[in-house]
């Protein structure tokens with residue numbers, strides 16, 4: 001199936017074993033990929049993969065379910081104090097490739113970006129494209145931006161805050177220690193990272209008080225866009 005093109009389809013487009021393609025999807029399949037009637041592609045709906053055949057440029061028939069499992073064993077939630085400019089786009093792209101299931105943009109004290117609704121829509125499209133290209137079954141959710149204090153309510157038994165200048169245990173060691181507990185409980189892993197200027201001492205303390213464990217990603221200071229990618233890489237390395 002690897003050679004077949006994948007396309008994310010919204011559940012509302014499925015009806016009675018057929019898929020009604022949008023004008024944009026029709027253009028993509030027929031004009032860009034040059035698929036013809038009778039050609040097949042993979043339709044991804046809510047994490048399920050379906051083999052679909054084009055009947056007309058605007059209509060496809062669902063042939064069969066395709067068993068596929070490229071997802072990490074547990075969900076990974078990234079709470080990211082937004083970096084400046086378009087940098088979050090790179091974070092979404094790379095971390096989607098690495099298996100993150102949910103991005104939560106956070107407005108912390110030193111966050112400079114105040115994203116417009118258009119920007120959030122763009123992030124969602126990037127997540128969708130990255131999920132398609134990395135052959136994932138799940139398109140990660142990108143939540144609406146929330147305040148720093150709101151983001152602390154995501155805490156669970158496996159929540160880590162990346163701290164650049166405090167003596168903290170490496171994230172890798174923490175994950176290895178709790179790996180079997182995480183897998184048995186099927187609990188989410190939650191990771192929080194700061195913006196360019198870092199989190200304030202009070203913000204870091206508030207996270208510790210809420211139950212986040214402070215973790216290090218190494219001796220060097222990573223950019224705000226690099227830290228979540230490194231954290232997500234460590235999570236996927238340990239889980240897989």
Ligand code: SAM
Nearest residue numbers: 162163164193194198216217218221222224227
């Ligand atoms: N001047 C800031 C400071 O000293 O905290 C630098 C912040 S860094 C550019 C942005 C974020 O990346 C930090 O808030 C932290 O979450 C994460 N980060 C960067 N390097 C890290 C490291 N070596 N270990 C853990 N987290 C790190």
